[in-house]
Amino acid sequence: xxxxxxxxxxxxxxxxxxxxxxxxxxxxxxxxxxxxxxxxxxxxxxxxxxxxxxxxxxxxxxxxxxxxxxxxxxxxxxxxxxxxxxxxxxxxxxxxxxxxxxxxxxxxxxxxxxxxxxxxxxxxxxxxxxxxxxxxxxxxxxxxxxxxxxxxxxxxxxxxxxxxxxxxxxxxxxxxxxxxxxxxxxxxxxxxxxxxxxxxxxxxxxxxxxxxxxxxxxxxxxxxxxxxxxxxxxxxxxxxxxxxxxxxxxxxxxxxxxxxxxxxxxxxxxxxxxxxxxxxxxxxxxxxxxxxxxxxxxxxxxxxxxxxxxxxxxxxxxxxxxxxxxxxxxxxxxxxxxxxxxxxxxxxxxxxxxxxxxxxxxxxxxxxxxxxxxxxxxxxxxxxxxxxxxxxxxxxxxxxxxxxxx
Amino acid sequence: xxxxxxxxxxxxxxxxxxxxxxxxxxxxxxxxxxxxxxxxxxxxxxxxxxxxxxxxxxxxxxxxxxxxxxxxxxxxxxxxxxxxxxxxxxxxxxxxxxxxxxxxxxxxxxxxxxxxxxxxxxxxxxxxxxxxxxxxxxxxxxxxxxxxxxxxxxxxxxxxxxxxxxxxxxxxxxxxxxxxxxxxxxxxxxxxxxxxxxxxxxxxxxxxxxxxxxxxxxxxxxxxxxxxxxxxxxxxxxxxxxxxxxxxxxxxxxxxxxxxxxxxxxxxxxxxxxxxxxxxxxxxxxxxxxxxxxxxxxxxxxxxxx
Numbered sequence: 261x262x263x264x265x266x267x268x269x270x271x272x273x274x275x276x277x278x279x280x281x282x283x284x285x286x287x288x289x290x291x292x293x294x295x296x297x298x299x300x301x302x303x304x305x306x307x308x309x310x311x312x313x314x315x316x317x318x319x320x321x322x323x324x325x326x327x328x329x330x331x332x333x334x335x336x337x338x339x340x341x342x343x344x345x346x347x348x349x350x351x352x353x354x355x356x357x358x359x360x361x362x363x364x365x366x367x368x369x370x371x372x373x374x375x376x377x378x379x380x381x382x383x384x385x386x387x388x389x390x391x392x393x394x395x396x397x398x399x400x401x402x403x404x405x406x407x408x409x410x411x412x413x414x415x416x417x418x419x420x421x422x423x424x425x426x427x428x429x430x431x432x433x434x435x436x437x438x439x440x441x442x443x444x445x446x447x448x449x450x451x452x453x454x455x456x457x458x459x460x461x462x463x464x465x466x467x468x469x470x471x472x473x474x475x476x477x478x479x480x481x482x483x484x485x486x487x488x489x490x491x492x493x494x495x496x497x498x499x500x501x502x503x504x505x506x507x508x509x510x511x512x513x514x515x516x517x518x519x520x521x522x523x524x525x526x527x528x529x530x531x532x533x534x535x536x537x538x539x540x541x542x543x544x545x546x547x548x549x550x551x552x553x554x555x556x557x558x559x560x561x562x563x564x565x566x567x568x569x570x571x572x573x574x575x576x577x578x579x580x581x582x583x584x585x586x587x588x589x590x591x592x593x594x595x596x597x598x599x600x601x602x603x604x605x606x607x608x609x610x611x612x613x614x615x616x617x618x619x620x621x622x623x624x625x626x627x628x629x630x631x632x633x634x635x636x637x638x639x640x641x642x643x644x645x646x647x648x649x650x651x652x653x654x655x656x657x658x659x660x661x662x663x664x665x666x
Numbered sequence: 667x668x669x670x671x672x673x674x675x676x677x678x679x680x681x682x683x684x685x686x687x688x689x690x691x692x693x694x695x696x697x698x699x700x701x702x703x704x705x706x707x708x709x710x711x712x713x714x715x716x717x718x719x720x721x722x723x724x725x726x727x728x729x730x731x732x733x734x735x736x737x738x739x740x741x742x743x744x745x746x747x748x749x750x751x752x753x754x755x756x757x758x759x760x761x762x763x764x765x766x767x768x769x770x771x772x773x774x775x776x777x778x779x780x781x782x783x784x785x786x787x788x789x790x791x792x793x794x795x796x797x798x799x800x801x802x803x804x805x806x807x808x809x810x811x812x813x814x815x816x817x818x819x820x821x822x823x824x825x826x827x828x829x830x831x832x833x834x835x836x837x838x839x840x841x842x843x844x845x846x847x848x849x850x851x852x853x854x855x856x857x858x859x860x861x862x863x864x865x866x867x868x869x870x871x872x873x874x875x876x877x878x879x880x881x882x883x884x885x886x887x888x889x890x891x892x893x894x895x896x897x898x899x900x901x902x903x904x905x906x907x908x909x910x911x912x913x914x915x916x917x918x919x920x921x922x923x924x925x926x927x928x929x930x931x932x933x934x935x936x937x938x939x940x941x942x943x944x945x946x947x948x949x950x951x952x953x954x955x956x957x958x959x960x961x962x963x964x965x966x967x968x969x970x971x972x
Contacts, residue, residue: 299902303783433946461941462949466897466906469676470941470948473821477669493783493898501789501824501896503815523783523898559781 285586287327292356297335300490303519304564305386309361312567316574340370347371351378360570365389365436375400381591385569389439393618397661400591404619405569406537409654411514412444414535414623414647420451428480429458430471432487440486456480468495472502484512493520517564521640526631533627538565539641545606562638572607616661623652672821673942679827681934682834688914688926690885696921697858697878703766706904708883711738712890713899727790734891735884742883746876776901784898789813789826838927913956919966
């Protein structure tokens with residue numbers, strides 16, 4: 261009888277322990293893809309970013325381990341105020357655990373503050389501003405794909421070395437353009453070049469002829485385009501019309517995506533140099549992913565580096581929470597763990613996340629192929645240089661981020 | 667000083683798009699009393715029409731210049747017959763809301779299929795005039811369609827841009843002539859003033875109104891074809907432009923044909939100068955002017971009091 265009672269007690273205790281364990285190991289996750297679904301950046305993020313997130317969920321294998329993962333997506337319309345309203349709603353009401361994509365630097369900086377305040381997580385794969393891991397760095401944010409420092413460093417240095425020592429900037433007039441111009445100017449000056457002028461144009465302009473004439477009159481060897489998306493493609497197209505390149509000046513696309521090159525066509529885009537951290541045709545891993553991705557895209561587009569970043573970032577996030585055994589719903593804690601674990605996926609290879617939130621991987625300098633060298637649609641890039649991860653981004657010694665111990 | 671001339675010329679080029687678009691709007695407003703918010707979407711359809719003609723049927727720019735306005739014009743007439751005609755006599759707000767809704771739907775459908783980055787469309791390279799063979803002697807004259815450009819001393823003018831200015835001027839003046847100086851135009855104007863009376867003279871007023879809407883829409887599509895080689899052919903190309911064009915129409919005076927043509931060109935020039943002197947304000951200058959004009963002369967510069 262005594263034995264039976266103690267057995268009963270033991271059984272109850274075990275049941276309570278197991279039950280308590282289940283509560284601690286909350287295996288639900290909600291992912292929020294906050295991006296531009298309808299504006300000028302929607303091809304490089306947009307629906308493709310949501311698809312990349314879905315693919316990451318499927319490939320993670322977490323569903324088989326009992327995880328329940330939901331994805332929500334919203335259009336921030338490139339407006340920081342709309343973005344923060346959505347983000348607030350997602351955190352407070354929908355209980356979103358992690359923000360993905362968040363392209364547009366103005367939006368990213370706004371959401372960055374909110375995510376920190378609410379102890380959520382942002383893996384930013386779309387915004388360019390290097391401030392996200394510098395003065396504005398946060399224990400809740402990881403900046404995954406690229407930043408203005410890296411772009412300036414890789415493209416800027418290569419062009420100055422090739423003889424382009426005088427620069428004129430066409431700059432999109434908001435946080436991103438200013439950051440890109442500032443970082444590129446620093447690199448140009450450091451490499452022995454000179455910036456002789458520049459003009460700031462409003463975001464989403466359609467006519468660049470006035471600005472291009474000013475660039476032409478400056479006689480600078482390099483016309484640096486510190487803008488992105490539709491602004492860049494229109495600049496390039498109209499620059500060829502006004503004979504900028506034929507007149508001996510060189511265009512520098514400081515931030516160009518494969519969707520831009522696709523939209524311009526090789527005839528206009530050929531010969532442009534620029535930097536990306538992902539290209540679908542880099543190796544077997546990127547090719548396999550991109551093929552699966554493109555088959556599921558409505559217009560059969562290959563992934564941009566922003567979309568690839570969403571996949572890669574989520575894969576690492578899933579590995580981290582799986583290793584933690586459950587979702588603690590504590591942003592800073594998860595991000596700290598993400599920084600401890602090395603990253604490894606088929607798209608960006610092996611890498612790390614630094615203390616300041618900067619994801620480290622190599623940067624590739626590409627040149628757009630001539631139409632005669634291209635074997636078909638999306639075969640656009642020729643790799644002409646690789647900067648190893650530890651040299652591509654801002655060194656920690658120059659960092660103004662309070663998270664970096666000096 | 668040279669830079670200033672160049673900016674004036676570039677402003678004139680942009681002005682020709684404003685003029686063509688605001689002209690279409692003015693015609694539609696003047697004759698149908700409808701504020702056509704779908705104008706930007708129809709402009710975009712014109713550019714896409716040119717793209718399809720080239721890539722599906724192989725018909726180039728010159729064909730597109732004729733076919734696209736007709737095709738999009740027919741689309742416009744269907745819109746007018748099936749939807750807009752029921753709004754006659756109602757408050758302006760209804761027409762505005764309906765056309766705005768149509769614009770959103772059309773743009774959404776195009777964006778769904780073609781994304782936002784746009785599609786390439788090249789400047790036409792035919793007909794070729796002069797000796798363009800690869801072994802032509804140095805200095806031989808060769809024009810490849812509208813490609814290339816010429817040095818004006820103060821700037822390099824792409825031939826295509828020059829063509830846009832001249833062509834749109836001709837179209838604008840022809841439209842003005844058609845409406846203000848011909849018998850058909852007189853019927854039209856009379857039908858706007860008093861449709862019942864004009865009907866009593868045996869003129870089919872509804873059909874005339876449909877054709878007028880088609881004409882206005884055709885002008886938008888024509889502007890779309892003209893802009894295709896300059897800008898990317900993008901689903902949102904019209905949405906970005908239409909707000910400025912509305913400001914142009916308001917400044918020029920709603921419904922005034924000549925007013926909208928002149929204001930179109932003038933605002934292009936003013937915007938061009940702003941891009942030179944204070945580029946950050948180039949997207950706002952038109953609206954600042956609009957506010958000033960509305961404060962001083964609410965009917966617009968050439969508008970008559972209602």
